[in-house]
Amino acid sequence: MDVEASRFISSYLRGALGVGRQVLSRAARLALDIALPTLCVSCREPVDGEGVCAxxxxxxxxxxxxxxxxxxxxxxxxxxxxxLSMEAIASPPAYQRARTAVRYDDVARALVHALKYQDRTDLAPAMGRWMARAGSELLAGADMLVPVPLHWRRAWRRRYNQSGALARIIERQSGVKMRGEVLRRVRATEQQIGLSRAQRATNVQGAFQVSPDRQAEVQGRRIILIDDVLTSGATLDACARALLRAKAAQVDVLVFARVVEIR
Structure with a gap:
């Protein structure tokens, strides 16, 4: 058998093996879906639809x-x-406006954690649609959506960015293009959970930067930052400052859930 024939057979077998693995993987997932019904992320009862029961x-x-x-x-x-609220008067952020779909309560927390940590990307369509509805007035005048980026090491461990998953749904709903490459997290930061407001601001200071080859895309544009949760707003404020330094005309914020203090 000549060398070319040997290479052809080898390539053919590798391709056939790859296709076989894909078929088996799909079959395994289908069997698992049939055997294990989808459960509500909050109460764990079986549910038809998008991950949360009625x-x-x-x-x-x-x-x-x-x-x-x-x-x-x-x-x-x-x-x-x-x-204006007292918070907006006392400590106005770098971004112009913020809109949110829901309060960060027990059910919202379950949805966010399932999307972020449990590979429940099937939740993104419903969450993104609710966000698009909440942010309709922002989306009407926006030029682009920019998801809050993960540091490359965290992105590698998690395999996807939950903010990017939500931004893709909002892009489909609104027609405003997502630009996931515009903003980078150039410094790894600690988890914000458990930090005070001042510590959160210090933790993310200087952590974000507009990619040098993307600055022309940002100049003069009205940008909406997309994220899953707004707590103190420190991360979104740091992202907005980075975009404004790159001469963005305006930065707004659209998130799925926000912490609301009860007064």
Whole structure:
């Protein structure tokens, strides 16, 4: 047998083996889906649909008006048009406006953790649709969506960026293009969980940068940062500052859930 024939046979066998593995993998996943019904991420009851049962969906606290026009923080009563929250007056962020789909309660926490840590990317479509609805006024004038980036080491361990998964759904809903390569996390940071507000701000200081070869794409553009949760806002503020240093015209924020202090 000549060398060319040997190479052809070897290549053919490798290709056939690869196809066989894909077929087996799909069959295994299908069998698992049939054997194990989808469970609600919150109450663990079997559910048809997108990962949350009707009872737990009803427990989600969607953020509706009235809310602070700057930060999107819900008001207990309607204070009138253009009234800002105390947080927006006392400590305005670098970004212009923030909008959020739901309060960060038990059900929202279960959804976020399942998407972020349990490979439940099937939850992203519903979460992204709710975000697109909450951020409709921001999306109407936006030029691009920029997901908050992970450091490459964390992205390698997690295998995907949950903010990017949400941004892709919002892109489909709104038509505003996602630009995941624009912003980079150039320094690994500690987990923000357990840190004070001041510690969170210090932790992410200087951690984000617009890629040098992408700065022209940012200049003069109206950008929406996409993330899963807004707690203190330190990470989103650091991202907004990096984009504004690169001459973005305006930066807004759209997240799935935010921590709302009960007063």
């Amino acid at each position: 009872a737990c969906w009803a427990r989600l606290s969607f953020i509706e008006r009235p809310y602070c026009p700057r930060l999107g923080i819900p008001f207990v009563y309607d204070p009138g048009p253009d009234m």
